[in-house]
Structure formats: structure tokens, C-alpha cells
Amino acid sequence: MNPNEVVYVGNVPKPATADELTEFFKDVGKVIKVSFMRENRNDCRTKIGFVLFENEMQAMKACSYDQTIFQWNRVIVMLVNDERHFWAGHTVVVRNIASETSEEDLYENFGRYGMIESVQVPTSNFAYIGFKEKSAAHSAQRLNNTMLGSSKITVQVLQRNVRVRLEDFDSFKTPRVFNELMEAKAKYNFMQDAANGSAVVTSSHYRDYDEDEDEDEDNRVYDPVTNRFYDKPKAPGQSSMPQVRSVSRNRYADEEDDDDDDDVVMPPKIQWNKEPVTVDLVSPNPSPEPDLFDTVRTAPEDDEGSEIRRRHLEFSKVPVCGIATVVNAAIRVENIPREVVDEDVIKYFDQFGHILSMEIGAPTRCLFTKNYTIVFMQESVAERVLDCFMRKCEFSGVVTTMFTMRVDEVVHDDPSRCVLVDYISNSITFEDIVDAFRNIGEVIYVKKTVRNTTPTVVHFRNRVSIDRAKQVTKIDGDTVRVVSFSQDAFKTFTNDYWKLKNASTPYSKKPLKNVRMMDIEMKEATEKSNYMIIKTVFNPTYRNPEPTRIKNEATIYHLFIFH
Structure with a gap:
């Protein structure tokens, strides 16, 4: 058996079956066999799959599914001999994470410090987060000793390289999986030879696991049911199929490697000085009477209905970390064009009250926009800013639709006032989506996950006709499918993410x-x-x-x- 025909699939949900994983790779090629490990370990949230393909080309193609979504989990897909690592200096170790904290929560909270390349949760209470740049990993240590969900986490930079692959594929460390795949390959080859009309089938395909048999091949016969060779009968009355000797199941015992992270050398804990530092770039406006949203030039007068107040929407809570102590004084600002100068945004929000800190998020949902996390000195200031959820403004000569909400909340999905779009690429802007649904209803928000690996939820101001919404098949030149919002449709589109992404048009061709x-x-x-x-x-x-x-x-x- 050729190891280059086997791929390693990490972070597989424990309830997933071999048939479901085979269906996930159906567009890659022929899956001969799927074997799992770590299914019975209580300290692991997920299990590991080894998938045997028909040839090397199909296995290489399967590796392109790396970091895609399978049954709500982002899987790691690579060849079994791939020595990929979480690199020291570029990776942080997050410990004491709560059981309800998902990988998307980790992406959401750590993504604001830089571009994340991969996330892995080897066991239930700690995770590796690999960044593209060293500076991002060091900056992420600001979340050390902060609350993420219901747990207080510790964050430290990794001091040595750690291999991404948690299990090896060989006959010594993983004999059960190795033998299952090898026998499946042998049986597949035999069936292929028989289907092709091969006159003679020898035991050469099975020599690896039938080493005890040393008789001459001319005196042997193969039984495809048991995948073994037997001696030909010596007399007419003698049974042609002698009894097969039993093989102890202990021979195939699953040898687990529990050495996940105990030998990681951690740097000493840093005592943080949490005294507030004011970012006062412009003098605050002393008069609270005027509506400060009107201090920035608004859009043309024909867009009068573009303002949405917070009281008109419902919100759901999400876990956050790093600013738990000041979460009520923090806001998230979305959909600011990258052409906008950051100082203009600071000056605008500083008019509401003194700013304690501001962080700029990486453009992951949309390549042409950026997000901000702004913490004010007083909670009352944040409340005034949050009163207006959506407003059309102009910064640095660029008109945009700005959204403001709390850092620990998302817009609640009301099935009567939202639709599901199978995939909207990160080159499509909010304005493109508004233009596509202009004849259906007024779009007030577009919700995507951090890495845009799930379908997009489009929210409308009022109820809309689903039948009319389904007539929208193009957004900025990309073919899309619109359906009514449901969890089943959400799961179906998520599983087809990679196929939908490949079908979209990159911005370089627009x-x-x-x-x-x-x-x-x-x-x-x-x-x-x-x-x-x-x-x-x-x-x-x-x-x-x-x-x-x-x-x-x-x-x-x-x-x-x-x-």
C-alpha cells in the first residue's frame, strides 16, 4: 500500500460516520476505506480519520479541502507523511478553554490581532492558534488571564515547534488502522483485476500481511470473503477451506499517543498593568444635545430610510475574551472601507466621549472593509453610540453604511425577515448585496462568520417574499442560490462550502x-x-x-x- 494514497483528517466530529466522510470527499475521487482513531477518548472533543483513495492524485486533491467545514467543524486535511508544524513564535497556546467554546469563537476573539492560519484543539481544555506573523502571536498574549465564555483562559506564545498531525500512520504505532486500510486496498485491487478479466491473480498483493504463509503460490487459492490465501485440497473428500486460525484483537489494539502538550515550555506569566490609558486625539464635544451621528456628512437625501435604531432589532449573545471587564463599555464597528484613514474614525467616535483603546480587525469577511473594537472610558458613552445600529456616513471622502453593536452580540436571525445565500465571496461588499436585493426589500445587515466558511444570512427591515427572493441568482456576477432560513439549509450549504467557493469569481477577474x-x-x-x-x-x-x-x-x- 502506498502511504501517499492516504490522507489524515483531523477535527472530525465524533458522531460522524465513514459514509458521511466518504460523501464529503465524493468530488475528489474514489474512497476505498475510512478508519477512525480517538473515538473513545473522553479528553478529546473530536476524532481523527484516515482516508484511503484510489491513487496519489486523488489524495493530493483531497488536501485542498484543508480548513473547510465538515458538519460544523473546520477539518485539517493533509497527507499522512506531511510534517506540518505549529511554529514557535508564530503560535499561542490557549489553556482552560470552556467545553462550549468552539473554534469559531477562538477565530472571532484572536483574529483581531492578525491573520490566523490554523486552529487546533487537541484535547478538551487547550488549543493551538497559529498566526501568519510573529507580532500577531505576541499581541494575542493580551488575552492572557481574561474570560472567554465561562472560563478564565491563559495565553502564552509557543516556545517550540509542535507537529500538527496528532497520530502517525504506520504498522507499529497504529496497527489497527494500518491493517484495515491495507486489507481494504488488497481487496480493492483483487476486485479490479477480476473485473478487468485478469487470468491469474497471485498473492503478491497480500504478501505484506500474510507473511506466515510460505508455500508455493501454485498450490494456493484466494478467498475474497476472508481476504486470505489457503492451500488447495489434497483429496476430493477433503475440505477446500480449512479453519482459519483466530487472531487476537489485542494485536490490533489502538495505541494512542497521549503526549499532546505536557512538554511544552511556557514563558513566565506576565503581570499586566491594567490602569486605563486615554487615547485623546481630538478635544471632546462638551455639548450632548446635538445628535452626534449627524456630525458626519450623511448620504444623499434620497437615502432617508437608511438609519436603523437598536430598539428595532433583536440580538443574541456570543462569548468574548480580552475585554470582559469592560464589555459594557466596548463596541464593535463594522463595514468601514479600507480606504478610510483610521484617524478620521477615531476623531468621529471621540466626540461621544473619551476612548480607552481601539483595535483594528483584519479584513476576513470582506476584503474591502475593516472592523474596529472601541472601548470607551464610560459605559454611558457606549450606550449613546449603540443607540444607532446602522447609519450611512462619510469618512475620508468615502460614503459607507456603518454598523455599531456590542462586542458580545450578533443580530438575531428572524426567519420571517431574513434569507440564506449559499455562498457570498469576500470580494462582494455590502453595497453589492443591497443592489442585488433592491427589488425584494431593504437590506439592513449581512451576517457572515469570521472566515466566511458558512452561508451568508441577509437581514431585511421588513418581511419579504421568499419566492421573490429566490429569483435573485446573481450578486456582482457570481451565481448564488437563495433559500428561506433554516438550520438544515445552513448545514447543507456549509458542507458544500469548498465547491461553492471554487465556483465564485475572484476579485482579480473583476x-x-x-x-x-x-x-x-x-x-x-x-x-x-x-x-x-x-x-x-x-x-x-x-x-x-x-x-x-x-x-x-x-x-x-x-x-x-x-x-
């Missing part, structure tokens, strides 16, 4: 979007090269080089120095 992205990247590169000299990052190993001579020292992290 001339207007391509030009816009080039302008954005040029602007951001110019800002970095012309204005930023140093960007400091958190370094847990830093110590005063000369404590006897430098007695008074203050260390400042996450500081941008401009000229």
Missing part, C-alpha cells in the same frame, strides 16, 4: 474590484513606508539589560512611532 484593491494596497504600503518607523510588539522575555545602572525603566508595547 476589473473594477481589481483596480480598487490595487489602490488600497498601494495606499497602505505608502502609509507604512512613509509614516511608520517602528512598530513595537510584546516581548515576554525582555529584561532590563543593566538594572543597577538603569533603575527607573518603563516598557511600552503595541506602540506605533510616526514621523
Whole structure:
């Protein structure tokens, strides 16, 4: 059996069956056999699958399903001999996570510090989160000793490389899985030879696992039911099928590798100084009387119905970490174009009251927008900002529809006022979706997951006709399917995510979007090269080089120095 024909599938839900995993890879090729490990371990949320394909090309194609959604879980798919690692310095170890905390919760809370490449939960209470940049991993340590859901988590940078693959595939460490796949391959080859009209089928295909048989091949006969060779009968009255010797099940005992993370060297805990620091870039407006949302130029007068107040919507709670102590004073601002200068956003929200901190989120849901997490000094200030959920504003000469909500909530899905779209690529903007549904109803919000790996929920101001909504088949040139909102449809579209993503058109093939992205990247590169000299990052190993001579020292992290 060729190991390059077998793929490793991690983070498989425990209730999933071999047939369901086979169906997941149906567009890749012929799945010969699926075997599972870690099914009976109570300390693991998920199990591991080994999938045997017909040839190497199909196994390589299956690896393209890496980080896609299978039954609500983001699976890890790679060849069994792939030595991929979570790299030291680029990865954080998150411990004491609650049982109800999902991978999407980890993406949501840690994604604001940088681009996440992969997340793995080896056992029930800790996880690895790999970032693209070292600075993002060090910044993520700000969430150390904070609340995520119902648990207080610890976050520390990984000090050594840790292999992503949790189990090996060989006859010594995983004999049961190895023998199951090898016998399935042997049987498949025999059936293929028989179907092709092969005159002679020898025992060469089975020599690996039938080593005890040393008789001449001419005196042997193969039984496809038991997958073994037997001696031909010596006399007419003698049975042609002698009794098969029993094989102890202990031979195939599943040898688990429990060495998940006990030998990870952790840096010392850092005592954080939680005294508030005010970001006061402009003088606050002392007069509370005027509506501060009107201080920014609004959209043209024909868009009068574009404002939505918070009291008109329902919200659901989601777990957050890092700002649990000030969660009531924090807001999330969404759908700000990347062309907008960050200082303009700060100046606008600073008019409501003093800002304690602000974080800029990576553009994962939409390539052309960015999000902000803003923490105010007072909860009353956040309440005033949150009073208006949706408003059309203009920043840096760019008109946009801005959304503000609490960091621990999402818009509740009302089936009578929302529809489900199978897949909307991250190159499609909110304005594109509004334009596509213009004749159906007024779109007030579009909900996507952090990495856009699930279907999109489109919310309307009022009830809409589902039959009319289903007539929308194109959004910005991409073919889409619209259905009424239901959990069954949500699950079906999620399982087809990879196929739907491949069918979408990348922004590089859309001339207007391509030009816009080039302008954005040029602007951001110019800002970095012309204005930023140093960007400091958190370094847990830093110590005063000369404590006897430098007695008074203050260390400042996450500081941008401009000229």
C-alpha cells in the first residue's frame, strides 16, 4: 500500500460516520476505506480519520479541502507523511478553554490581532492558534488571564515547534488502522483485476500481511470473503477451506499517543498593568444635545430610510475574551472601507466621549472593509453610540453604511425577515448585496462568520417574499442560490462550502474590484513606508539589560512611532 494514497483528517466530529466522510470527499475521487482513531477518548472533543483513495492524485486533491467545514467543524486535511508544524513564535497556546467554546469563537476573539492560519484543539481544555506573523502571536498574549465564555483562559506564545498531525500512520504505532486500510486496498485491487478479466491473480498483493504463509503460490487459492490465501485440497473428500486460525484483537489494539502538550515550555506569566490609558486625539464635544451621528456628512437625501435604531432589532449573545471587564463599555464597528484613514474614525467616535483603546480587525469577511473594537472610558458613552445600529456616513471622502453593536452580540436571525445565500465571496461588499436585493426589500445587515466558511444570512427591515427572493441568482456576477432560513439549509450549504467557493469569481477577474484593491494596497504600503518607523510588539522575555545602572525603566508595547 502506498502511504501517499492516504490522507489524515483531523477535527472530525465524533458522531460522524465513514459514509458521511466518504460523501464529503465524493468530488475528489474514489474512497476505498475510512478508519477512525480517538473515538473513545473522553479528553478529546473530536476524532481523527484516515482516508484511503484510489491513487496519489486523488489524495493530493483531497488536501485542498484543508480548513473547510465538515458538519460544523473546520477539518485539517493533509497527507499522512506531511510534517506540518505549529511554529514557535508564530503560535499561542490557549489553556482552560470552556467545553462550549468552539473554534469559531477562538477565530472571532484572536483574529483581531492578525491573520490566523490554523486552529487546533487537541484535547478538551487547550488549543493551538497559529498566526501568519510573529507580532500577531505576541499581541494575542493580551488575552492572557481574561474570560472567554465561562472560563478564565491563559495565553502564552509557543516556545517550540509542535507537529500538527496528532497520530502517525504506520504498522507499529497504529496497527489497527494500518491493517484495515491495507486489507481494504488488497481487496480493492483483487476486485479490479477480476473485473478487468485478469487470468491469474497471485498473492503478491497480500504478501505484506500474510507473511506466515510460505508455500508455493501454485498450490494456493484466494478467498475474497476472508481476504486470505489457503492451500488447495489434497483429496476430493477433503475440505477446500480449512479453519482459519483466530487472531487476537489485542494485536490490533489502538495505541494512542497521549503526549499532546505536557512538554511544552511556557514563558513566565506576565503581570499586566491594567490602569486605563486615554487615547485623546481630538478635544471632546462638551455639548450632548446635538445628535452626534449627524456630525458626519450623511448620504444623499434620497437615502432617508437608511438609519436603523437598536430598539428595532433583536440580538443574541456570543462569548468574548480580552475585554470582559469592560464589555459594557466596548463596541464593535463594522463595514468601514479600507480606504478610510483610521484617524478620521477615531476623531468621529471621540466626540461621544473619551476612548480607552481601539483595535483594528483584519479584513476576513470582506476584503474591502475593516472592523474596529472601541472601548470607551464610560459605559454611558457606549450606550449613546449603540443607540444607532446602522447609519450611512462619510469618512475620508468615502460614503459607507456603518454598523455599531456590542462586542458580545450578533443580530438575531428572524426567519420571517431574513434569507440564506449559499455562498457570498469576500470580494462582494455590502453595497453589492443591497443592489442585488433592491427589488425584494431593504437590506439592513449581512451576517457572515469570521472566515466566511458558512452561508451568508441577509437581514431585511421588513418581511419579504421568499419566492421573490429566490429569483435573485446573481450578486456582482457570481451565481448564488437563495433559500428561506433554516438550520438544515445552513448545514447543507456549509458542507458544500469548498465547491461553492471554487465556483465564485475572484476579485482579480473583476476589473473594477481589481483596480480598487490595487489602490488600497498601494495606499497602505505608502502609509507604512512613509509614516511608520517602528512598530513595537510584546516581548515576554525582555529584561532590563543593566538594572543597577538603569533603575527607573518603563516598557511600552503595541506602540506605533510616526514621523
